[in-house]
Amino acid sequence: MDKIPMTIAGHKALSEELNHRSSVERPNIIAAISEARAHGDLSENAEYHAAKEQQSLNEGRIQELESILALADVIDxxxxxxxxxxxxxxxxxxxxxxxxxxxxxxxxxxxxxxxxxxxxxxxxxxxxxxxxxxxxxxxxxxxxxxxxxxxxxxxxx
The missing domain is CATH 3.10.50.30 (Transcription elongation factor, GreA/GreB, C-terminal domain)
Structure with a gap:
């Protein structure tokens, strides 16, 4: 794949978003899933399904950010x-x-x-x-x- 041109500020912002999603959002979502599981029947548990959807979106964005940053050509x-x-x-x-x-x-x-x-x-x-x-x-x-x-x-x- 081709390199993605990026400014230093843009690279920093995307790195910070990746760090936040990995170290803050991910544990919060896992905790929400655990709490929703404790409520019982998963087939009718809206909290569980919402947390799983949020986890899917967050993990997708993490993968996207990792790909972008791996291909980044940072230009000062x-x-x-x-x-x-x-x-x-x-x-x-x-x-x-x-x-x-x-x-x-x-x-x-x-x-x-x-x-x-x-x-x-x-x-x-x-x-x-x-x-x-x-x-x-x-x-x-x-x-x-x-x-x-x-x-x-x-x-x-």
């Missing part, structure tokens, strides 16, 4: 530089229609969170930005129609 974006936009860049844009300014950091898929200003390397806007420089204009096909942006600033922080 503070050591990157230049004028062109690439992975890890923090980009200030202005919408050419509304004059609204937005700031995004281009990150790996597992750490993307658009509401926090972190967009996935594979998102349409990030793909349009890669290789561009300050002053360049881009056009992105969005669900509500095409959007045009101008790159105001590129930094690696």
């Amino acid at each position: 974006v503070t050591k990157l530089g230049g004028n062109t936009i690439k992975f890890g860049a923090t980009v200030e844009l202005v919408d050419e229609d509304t004059e609204e300014e937005k700031t995004y950091q281009i990150v790996g898929n597992p750490e993307a969170n658009a509401s926090a200003g972190k967009i996935s390397l594979s998102s349409p806007i990030a793909r349009a930005l890669i290789g561009k420089e300050e002053g360049d204009s881009i056009e992105v096909a969005a669900p509500g129609g095409s959007k045009a942006y101008e790159v105001l600033k590129v930094s690696y922080i």
Whole structure:
């Protein structure tokens, strides 16, 4: 499988989630299952079934996190530089229609969170930005129609 590019902060956040799920959530769920088993007949025990479902979801997420972290290619974006936009860049844009300014950091898929200003390397806007420089204009096909942006600033922080 291919390596997954990731920032140091993204790797740390996923590692912390894995640790929390393994060392806190897992024992809590096991305790809940044990308590539900003590209530008797498992076929009609909603608490037992809910705890088993929660255990299944938690274990699935643990496996997913372990896979992602095993394939992580951690990149220190503070050591990157230049004028062109690439992975890890923090980009200030202005919408050419509304004059609204937005700031995004281009990150790996597992750490993307658009509401926090972190967009996935594979998102349409990030793909349009890669290789561009300050002053360049881009056009992105969005669900509500095409959007045009101008790159105001590129930094690696």
